[in-house]
Amino acid sequence: MFDDLRDLYQEVILDHGRKPRNFRRLEDATRTARGDNPLCGDRIELFVKLGEGERIDDVAFQGRGCAISTASASLMTETVRGKLPAEAEALAAQFRDLAMTGTCPHCDAALADEMERLSPLSGVHEFPSRVKCATLAWHTLHAALAGTKEASSE
Amino acid sequence: MDGMNPRYDVTRIREDFPILGQVVRGKKLVFLDSGASAQKPRQVIATMTRCMEEAYANVHRGAYRLSETATEAHEAARAAVARFINAADAREIVFTRNSTEAINLVALSHGRGVLKAGDAVLISEMEHHANIVPWQMLRDAHGVELRILCVTDAGEIDLEDYATKLRDGRVKLVAVTHMSNVLGTVTPAAQITRMAHEAGALVLFDGSQAAVHRAVDVQAIDADFYVFTGHKLYGPTGIGVLWARLPLLEAMPPVYGGGDMIASVTLERSTWAEVPAKHEAGTPAIIEAVGLHAAIDYVNAIGMPALEAHERALTEHAMARLSTIEGLTILGRAQDRGGVFAFALDNAHAHDLSTLLDRVGIAVRAGRHCAEPLHTRFGVEAGTCRASFGLYTTLEEIDFLADALVEARKFFTPKEAARVR
Numbered sequence A: 001m002f003d004d005l006r007d008l009y010q011e012v013i014l015d016h017g018r019k020p021r022n023f024r025r026l027e028d029a030t031r032t033a034r035g036d037n038p039l040c041g042d043r044i045e046l047f048v049k050l051g052e053g054e055r056i057d058d059v060a061f062q063g064r065g066c067a068i069s070t071a072s073a074s075l076m077t078e079t080v081r082g083k084l085p086a087e088a089e090a091l092a093a094q095f096r097d098l099a100m101t102g103t104c105p106h107c108d109a110a111l112a113d114e115m116e117r118l119s120p121l122s123g124v125h126e127f128p129s130r131v132k133c134a135t136l137a138w139h140t141l142h143a144a145l146a147g148t149k150e151a152s153s154e
Numbered sequence B: 001m002d003g004m005n006p007r008y009d010v011t012r013i014r015e016d017f018p019i020l021g022q023v024v025r026g027k028k029l030v031f032l033d034s035g036a037s038a039q040k041p042r043q044v045i046a047t048m049t050r051c052m053e054e055a056y057a058n059v060h061r062g063a064y065r066l067s068e069t070a071t072e073a074h075e076a077a078r079a080a081v082a083r084f085i086n087a088a089d090a091r092e093i094v095f096t097r098n099s100t101e102a103i104n105l106v107a108l109s110h111g112r113g114v115l116k117a118g119d120a121v122l123i124s125e126m127e128h129h130a131n132i133v134p135w136q137m138l139r140d141a142h143g144v145e146l147r148i149l150c151v152t153d154a155g156e157i158d159l160e161d162y163a164t165k166l167r168d169g170r171v172k173l174v175a176v177t178h179m180s181n182v183l184g185t186v187t188p189a190a191q192i193t194r195m196a197h198e199a200g201a202l203v204l205f206d207g208s209q210a211a212v213h214r215a216v217d218v219q220a221i222d223a224d225f226y227v228f229t230g231h232k233l234y235g236p237t238g239i240g241v242l243w244a245r246l247p248l249l250e251a252m253p254p255v256y257g258g259g260d261m262i263a264s265v266t267l268e269r270s271t272w273a274e275v276p277a278k279h280e281a282g283t284p285a286i287i288e289a290v291g292l293h294a295a296i297d298y299v300n301a302i303g304m305p306a307l308e309a310h311e312r313a314l315t316e317h318a319m320a321r322l323s324t325i326e327g328l329t330i331l332g333r334a335q336d337r338g339g340v341f342a343f344a345l346d347n348a349h350a351h352d353l354s355t356l357l358d359r360v361g362i363a364v365r366a367g368r369h370c371a372e373p374l375h376t377r378f379g380v381e382a383g384t385c386r387a388s389f390g391l392y393t394t395l396e397e398i399d400f401l402a403d404a405l406v407e408a409r410k411f412f413t414p415k416e417a418a419r420v421r
């Protein structure tokens, strides 16, 4: 009945949605931010630990949300670990392109591997009301890195 | 033809609603979100168009034929609303923008003008935000106490708690829903007013859902205030109703000042017009009032008893079908309930589920349906999906929903787990 939705809900997404990685508090976080999607009640709390040379040493999250927003947050934590904030921000911008259009024509070759890992989420572009679910974690990361503490997907 | 009631020709009725013929990604539209806003029959659409094409001018202002015709149509709508809820007098009907504005009007006018600091307002745990926030604002601005009436696990008003909260006699206004937009619960209105009146409190009913699904008789239930909204009753947006007993409306100070609500104006001061004009400042929603009148005529032509019987059949069928679905939780098990079902699947978030349902043409609402405290009360903070029925809903649509829910649960079940089972 729903076979054509397997593009959106790929096995990777369902798996990360059910068993999110890095789903925990980071007691020694140096940056935190909360992200809210007031429309659907999704909420995440993101913890970032910047270490030596300001690299992202560790990143984790907690909260509740749909499969897409949980999977997106989970995949994000896996792809930004070890990155410099500027690299993470570049990745965030590219990911937003991917979520909104399904492609990323100007993607930076240096981040090709990371984008490949995030590509299962590209299916959301066909579901305008769900794009925000996929981008919530990235908005929250931006808030954490910029030190603004609050992000909204609105 | 509807299987349960041979005289209710739902196929015929559906033909009145142009939008129901729509196809969503190649699938027939199954519209199960009437509780948020109902679709409109041709009769309403045509009447509003005719009003604009043939009989439109501002009301209460011109001494020319067209303005008189428009004024008559506007007042005829008021009379039709009065008859629809069996008000004693058409002057007891105040037109507002929607239920929300009607409740705010009571909170701002009766609340600040009649209630005193130290008085209490009692609302229930199952209110729509429209019947929570205005009272919180009144509490914060005016120093009234806000009390919360508990709801049982079945989703009914806890009458023992009600008696307790009324006991000290400080509650001066009870503001409760007549039918929950999440649980479907129809509240025992006559009993609520009897207990309130004995304790010296007035009662406001939020009839946004009840007025659509049940015959409402404000005198029989002995209500003091009653509000509902046009767009859920197959009428247009932009028009709602506040009914209140005449002496209450007369004692209420106006909230908005301007044209139409005055008797005389000098640059120093003004005097107020009689009710209901006193509470209707500015040019009203003329075309929408005429549309609401057409909607009421439409519902009356089918007959509220026939409509109620149809919805009872739908509700029973839905309860029977949905209760058997593994992993599905339905909120609320009230004895007296209407065609609103909020549910959650154990392995899918409400938004993922609604995306799936939308794929096959089923429109349900996902989220917390403007009733966050109620979702917290029932431990479903993440939200639910809600299917709500209208007079055009069919048993087949409910079957289709039930089948889709079973498939959706399979869709979200991990592959390995499916193999083991």
Ligand SMILES: Cc1ncc(COP(=O)(O)O)c(C=O)c1O
Pocket: B035, B036, B098, B099, B100, B101, B128, B130, B131, B177, B179, B180, B181, B206, B208, B209, B229, B240, B370
């Ligand atoms: C029970 C209840 N009360 C109030 C409202 C608010 O109606 P409106 O938005 O038309 O003011 C609704 C509908 O959303 C409702 O279901």
